[in-house]
Amino acid sequence: MKKVTETVRELALPVVEENGCKLWDVEYVREAGQWYLRIYIDKDGGVNILDCEAISRALSDILDEADPIESSYIFEVASAGAERPLKRPGDFEQFMGSPVLLKTYKPVDGRKEFSGDLAGYDNGAVTLRIGEEEKRFEKDAVALVRLRCDF
Template sequence: MKKIAELTAELAAPVAAERGCTIWDVEYVKEAGTWYLRVLLDKEGGVDILDCEAISREVSDLLDEADPIEGSYTLEVGSAGAERALKRPGDFVRFMGSPVAVRLYRNRDGRKEFAGTLTGYDEGTGAVTVRIGDNETTFEKADTALVRLRVEFS
């Protein structure tokens, strides 16, 4: 049986495509005792509230019809955001050269978060290389809790 997030992504992809959007990620998570099914969208030029509303309505109907989830949950459809998490190999390739923040599980050099420019990704190991100032630092996948885009203001 397919995971709920995977099934939801398959159901939502054609609906999102009709509005010029793509599915960035789908999460099915429990927070504070409530289950949330989140569909995060991406779109050239940005996702707007009308995209989210239309896609939410259609995906909700498709989920009601397919009925893959026992019990209650909250469906949320929104933009992946400017500071979105990078998870898949294609995400790292697409945003190579972009400002990122890397959060670690354990302190390294007295801190857990590092900001820099994404300069490398090893698809085989999942290691991420980031230029921080004049130095390049590689973070192993096992040590890395999160890699996300970072917006810089000048």
Template sequence: MSKRETYEAKTEELLLPIAEENGVEIYDVEYVKEGSDWYLRAYIDKPDGVNIGDCEAVSRALSDKLDEADFIEDAYILEVSSPGLGRTLKKDKHLEKSLGEEVEIRLYKPVDKCREFTGVLKSYDADSITIDTAEKEMTFARKEIALIRLALDF
């Protein structure tokens, strides 16, 4: 397990009871470097959406637990937020909740001279994701997908 994966897993362990106490679920945890800064991001959600008070309560409690555990070597910035409307679908649980929803898929390499596709998420398995576009049903290998997220309609 990489340092990043270890930090994310340990943070999620610390976050689980905090999320339960605050009536939210953990959507994702990520530890990333942007520029010269490291960020530890916890995304939380609940059926009717999270608000600033939810984020603040979880952030304060998580910050205290992280200070106690003190397992992250680098200086980092802690952020707690909603995954947003155009949320990235990283895990199978995200895909499961999004079946029947419109998604955007961005590929590493073009297919038919196109790298981005939009359609309704029809199915997924360990190796592939299938969407229904306006024209046809399309299946993509997961290893070909750079990003999949909920589509935003305005």
């Protein structure tokens, strides 16, 4: 049986693309006692509220008809955001060389957060260029990698 997120991804992809956007991620999570189904979208030049609204309206009807989730949930369509998490190998490829924030599960050299430029990705292991040095973090140590915007 497919996971809810896989089924929703298949339903959402054509709708998102028809609206000139890219499907970034689908998440189905429980927060504060309520289930949330979130569709994250992206497009060149950025996503605006009208993009989110158009996709939400079109996809809501499709989800009602397909009924991939038996219980009640809150449905949201949102921009992937400027500081989006990188999860899939393609995400890392797309943003190679970009500034990122990496968080570890346990302290490494006395800390759990590292900022640098994404320098490599190999089967879940992430390499950052921090100043003039490169530091590799193995897959099982990495809790999160997200883009970093410096203002």
